[in-house]
Amino acid sequence: MLSGWKSLGVGMGIMLAAWNGLVAEEQKPREQIGEVFGKPVYRDQIANPDPAALRDQVLQLFLVPLMERYQEEHAAELTPTEAELATAEKFFNEQHEERIRKEKPAMTKRLAELNDLLAAGKLPEEESLQRTRERSILIIRLTPPGRDVATMLLRNWKLQKSLYDRYGGGRILFQQGGLEAFDASLKWLKAEEERGWFKITDAKLRTTFYEYWTTMDHGAFLTADEKRIRKEFLEPEWLPKKK
Structure with missing residues (x-):
């Protein structure tokens, strides 16, 4: 019985010490390193x-x-105004088309092949993942910048x-x-x-x-x-x- 009370006392002591440590940590003032528009910025905000x-x-x-x-x-x-957006979109889309003009037929053909391969669902899992990534890259390369x-x-x-x-x-x-x-x-x-x-x-x-x-x-x-x-x-x- 006595040993049980001793164990309980030790346990309570450990819990109390831990609690006091947490309270002390919470009460520790944050170190301010500056402010923006009157709002404090603290060092602990730097992760x-x-x-x-x-x-x-x-x-x-x-x-x-x-x-x-x-x-x-x-x-x-x-x-931006609508006129500015329309002009910029047209310019960058045309620039994109010119940049891929020579490669576009081959890329379009390869994309169609990949679509057929993946739609058939017969590729091993690892190869399917590789072909899916390849298709995603081709789609990105073929897609104009847009609005x-x-x-x-x-x-x-x-x-x-x-x-x-x-x-x-x-x-x-x-x-x-x-x-x-x-x-x-x-x-x-x-x-x-x-x-x-x-x-x-x-x-x-x-x-x-x-x-x-x-x-x-x-x-x-x-x-x-x-x-x-x-x-x-x-x-x-x-x-x-x-x-």
Whole structure:
């Protein structure tokens, strides 16, 4: 009986210690590293402190809210018109057709063969998976960009053009998802910081936040070539022609 009570006492002690530890953990103050529009940002919001992943997380915490607010404030200006969407869609679809013109007959023939093979249902499981993947790739390659891609590219272009016009122009960065108003974006962020819309109180994280614009080597994708900027960014051929 006594040994049972002792065991119970030990068990209760362990549970109490664990509970106290949880309470202490809950009461431990969160470390603030900055704020955006008056809303605190805490260190524990950075899920992965590994240097390779840190910059993207810091940008997610601070840049994304700033960009969302900018887009809300300039929504009318940044919304593509139907004429712009139709022109861009037509341009990119025609460009796609020209790009695959020589390969299209062979790809179309192969797609028909794969459809027949898979419809017959006689392939071994592993080969069926391989042929299904091959068919998916062919469908993607044959499908024109369409309205969704035109919308995405136009929205990004309008956003970047807006920053470019408002914050002094400068160099342009060629990225996979579209062109970026590189220097203008940095000036905009500095202006937002000076206005107090965001601040990063951890000096190292502030450096990490800005390194995309200050220390990262973008190579030949970053250009100050005025002719190229005018042709590919300021007056791209996929916009409606000015009358």
